[in-house]
Amino acid sequence: MSSTVHEESHELPLHIKIARARAGVLLLILSDALSVMAILAAGGYLNALNVLGQFKVPNEAVPNIIPGILVAILLVVSGAAYYLWERSIRRQAGTIQQPLFIVAWLATIVALVVQIYMSYTLGFGSPYHAYESVIILLTWFTSVHLLLSGIVGLLLFGRIARGRQTRHSYVVEVVGYWWYYTIIASLLLWIFSLILS
Amino acid sequence: MTEVSEVKRTTLINTLFPSVVSGVLLGVIGAVIGGVLVSRLVENNNDATLVAIYTGWVLFFFIGIGAFNGVWKWGLDRRDATIEEDYQMAGKGQGRWRYFRYTTDHKVVGMQYLVTVLILFFFGSMGAFMIRLEQSMPGAIFFTPSTYNTIVGMHGILMIVSTIIMVSGPFGNFILPIMIGARDMAFPRLNALSYWLLFAAIPIFLSTLFVGGFPTGWTGYAPLADQSLTPGMDAYCFTIIVFAISTTIAALNIVTTVVVMRTSGMTWGRLPIFVWGVILSVILGLTAFPSFIISQVMVLMDRVFRTAFFIAAFGGSNWLYEHLFWFMGHPEVYVIALPAMAVAAEVATVFTRKPLFGYRLMISGLVGITVLSVLVWGHHLYTSGSATALDGPYMLDTELISIPTGLFFLCMIGTFWRGKIWATAPLLFVGGMLVNFVIGGITGIYLADLPTDELLHGGMFVTAHFHFTLVGSMVFGFFAGFYFWFPKMVGRRLDPLLSKIHFWLFEIGFLGTFLSLFYAGLQGEPRWSANVAPPFATANLIASLFAILIAASVFVLVYNVVTSYLRGEVATADEWGGKTLEWTVPTPVPLENFEKLPVVTSLPYNYGTPIPAKESATADTGFEAPLQPQAES
Numbered sequence: 001m002s003s004t005v006h007e008e009s010h011e012l013p014l015h016i017k018i019a020r021a022r023a024g025v026l027l028l029i030l031s032d033a034l035s036v037m038a039i040l041a042a043g044g045y046l047n048a049l050n051v052l053g054q055f056k057v058p059n060e061a062v063p064n065i066i067p068g069i070l071v072a073i074l075l076v077v078s079g080a081a082y083y084l085w086e087r088s089i090r091r092q093a094g095t096i097q098q099p100l101f102i103v104a105w106l107a108t109i110v111a112l113v114v115q116i117y118m119s120y121t122l123g124f125g126s127p128y129h130a131y132e133s134v135i136i137l138l139t140w141f142t143s144v145h146l147l148l149s150g151i152v153g154l155l156l157f158g159r160i161a162r163g164r165q166t167r168h169s170y171v172v173e174v175v176g177y178w179w180y181y182t183i184i185a186s187l188l189l190w191i192f193s194l195i196l197s
Numbered sequence: 198m199t200e201v202s203e204v205k206r207t208t209l210i211n212t213l214f215p216s217v218v219s220g221v222l223l224g225v226i227g228a229v230i231g232g233v234l235v236s237r238l239v240e241n242n243n244d245a246t247l248v249a250i251y252t253g254w255v256l257f258f259f260i261g262i263g264a265f266n267g268v269w270k271w272g273l274d275r276r277d278a279t280i281e282e283d284y285q286m287a288g289k290g291q292g293r294w295r296y297f298r299y300t301t302d303h304k305v306v307g308m309q310y311l312v313t314v315l316i317l318f319f320f321g322s323m324g325a326f327m328i329r330l331e332q333s334m335p336g337a338i339f340f341t342p343s344t345y346n347t348i349v350g351m352h353g354i355l356m357i358v359s360t361i362i363m364v365s366g367p368f369g370n371f372i373l374p375i376m377i378g379a380r381d382m383a384f385p386r387l388n389a390l391s392y393w394l395l396f397a398a399i400p401i402f403l404s405t406l407f408v409g410g411f412p413t414g415w416t417g418y419a420p421l422a423d424q425s426l427t428p429g430m431d432a433y434c435f436t437i438i439v440f441a442i443s444t445t446i447a448a449l450n451i452v453t454t455v456v457v458m459r460t461s462g463m464t465w466g467r468l469p470i471f472v473w474g475v476i477l478s479v480i481l482g483l484t485a486f487p488s489f490i491i492s493q494v495m496v497l498m499d500r501v502f503r504t505a506f507f508i509a510a511f512g513g514s515n516w517l518y519e520h521l522f523w524f525m526g527h528p529e530v531y532v533i534a535l536p537a538m539a540v541a542a543e544v545a546t547v548f549t550r551k552p553l554f555g556y557r558l559m560i561s562g563l564v565g566i567t568v569l570s571v572l573v574w575g576h577h578l579y580t581s582g583s584a585t586a587l588d589g590p591y592m593l594d595t596e597l598i599s600i601p602t603g604l605f606f607l608c609m610i611g612t613f614w615r616g617k618i619w620a621t622a623p624l625l626f627v628g629g630m631l632v633n634f635v636i637g638g639i640t641g642i643y644l645a646d647l648p649t650d651e652l653l654h655g656g657m658f659v660t661a662h663f664h665f666t667l668v669g670s671m672v673f674g675f676f677a678g679f680y681f682w683f684p685k686m687v688g689r690r691l692d693p694l695l696s697k698i699h700f701w702l703f704e705i706g707f708l709g710t711f712l713s714l715f716y717a718g719l720q721g722e723p724r725w726s727a728n729v730a731p732p733f734a735t736a737n738l739i740a741s742l743f744a745i746l747i748a749a750s751v752f753v754l755v756y757n758v759v760t761s762y763l764r765g766e767v768a769t770a771d772e773w774g775g776k777t778l779e780w781t782v783p784t785p786v787p788l789e790n791f792e793k794l795p796v797v798t799s800l801p802y803n804y805g806t807p808i809p810a811k812e813s814a815t816a817d818t819g820f821e822a823p824l825q826p827q828a829e830s
Contacts, residue, residue, distance in 0.1 A: 010380055010789055011280070016457055016458065019456075019457045020383040020384070020453050020457045020458070023383070023452070023453040023457055024383065024384060024387075024449060024450075024453050027448075027452055027453065027483065028449060030483065031445050031448075031449065031483050031486075031487055032487070034483075034484060034487035034488070035487040035488075035490060035491055037487075038488040038491040038492075038521060042491065042495070042506070042517055042521065045514070045516075045517055045520070046506070046512065046513065046514060046517060049514050049516070049517075050512065051509045051512050051513065051514050052509060052510065052512065053512075054509075054510065054512035055512035056512070057512075126502070126503045127503040127504075127505060127511060128502070128503060128504045128505055128511070129505055129511045130505050130511055130512030130513045130514075131512065132504070132505075133495075133498065133499075133504035133505050133506050133511075133513070134506075136498070136502070136504060137494070137495070137498065137504075137506075154272065155268065155272025155273065156272070158272040158273035159271075162273070162274070162275050164275075164276070
């Protein structure tokens, strides 16, 4: 089949590509942030209602704080490393510190593993009470976010490994939006779980 | 601009893989693998097995249809996609088969949405006729109460899903980018993803018929939804989650498109009113749907993992579900309404040959509805037994919506006033919409008011009210757009006589059916009753008889669409003498819409010409068609 439609293509100008990437990721973050708010509101609402005094019964297990602190530290490390990597390639002075990105990505992956470990060792027994239900949801929701960041990081890592991401671009910037958002949202959910406990 | 080389010849294997064929094939395999694995790992948990089946289906369907190919190429390939590959993705040279692939062209996605919406409407209507059949006489006639409940629930969900996407899906994808002078949506791959997510949700939803149905109706209220009476509820929850993700992606894409992709001179103050309606609707959806997704995730967790978000004995609460659901449920009415209202305004200007009266006033009305509608959900909890402190504010806020809605009516009347009325089928549907919307709106005031709602809540009055709002108003708005843009989208004219017959059968049938149900509601007939009690028999019989007219109108529509598609007259580029940009491009619309992007210098409503003769419609615009339309094969 020979060319069928017309012989010229019209590529989007760079400023449009940048604007749509920013808008797309920011809207995704907005939508996701509303999910986070819905979960926080739900947990707070059930806590406030405390139906039949059964929201959190006495002597109910609470999540172990040590893995939570570990995840929090890993997330802060991940965010800082991503920021330093982005800054180094934005400046384009001297060598680009690609290992920083690998640190950011690995910290996220390790945080994900610890988070999954946490979700399996919460120490709750079925059927779960409302408090336990909320904690399980918070734990899994954070895991899903970290998984998504891990996948995004893997794709970006692939571009770097293939030599397609050699300098700062809007891709690095908008992935950063999501990266930082995930970290903030995860920390927020963790703090909320501590307050409920 | 870049030169494009020859497109590679495709083989049968390349044609079928990836496509919907490979998607379904892999999806079924994925479903089987998921089901077998989880049933082995977790014994005696049908809900877990069913959720695993659905997850396997969705994941593998998307692998099979090639949704991940672009992601893989972006991240892990040695190079970016070439322009030829992008064209291939957009369906270049693939004829009608492009409608069955993961095609990125916004016009293909728009057509996929249109066909899907019409099919969903058809099945939803069949559910409605079964309901009317059952309710035509007292006592159980054809169905058991359980079957009746499932039919009502399926009818409700099918219609709600269809109406949410009925304007933003087909017209928002096909027409909107052209209207703003763009070559495509901002994220073409996400555009395809949003449609195919909807497609993937349909078999999941239909599977509920084979796993016992669901007893809750379309609202899926917990804790009834938590009870493991049948696993059909899992299908409901999973369908809603997949659908809401699809809608969120579509919303994100449409907002980005309008914000970023407008052509030179297309300022916010020059956007066609239809674009305003769609963007406000999807912003509202973007805000409302996250809580809906979370509510269904919680129900699934309650069912599969025995959590207790909604079970009072373990500290959960049914009110939590009601809040999460109605935080979406009420704005969703306006997600449906805003674009349909905007379609009506767009159509009214063309067929009255007048500028839109109070363009900015109407926009402020639509914005007002958008803002107020996220603050009114509590009026659905008036009679739920929850704390009453906020009833007053919710009542006030709900009634405030009548002010921006009044602005819409004012602008519509102003547009019609002394216009040169061209009574085509699209305009008839606009007229019908306005009549029905007044009835639906005014009866809504009684439900917004706490004292009268205490009496009317849970009765047939509510059913009649929301049918007047959603069907009589919004579906009529959709049909105005359908008859208006069908020639542009399909390239064929619909038969005008059959179109008008469709309208009159629908309007008379609709008024007869639901005015009767208003009467039944005022007599005290409750909703959700499979068996009609003798005092309400006459009103229900009249409603069922009038519903026959609606059924007849559906078949007239189907006949008209099929015959027009097969042997209808070929449509011209500017079928109605419209001034918006979609009427300046050839029909069928070329792959990239415009050869050169237009520059906009004014609002698109500078009508001063009389009703155009069809032959001179293209000459009106002074537009020459330099591009060859995409060939069908």
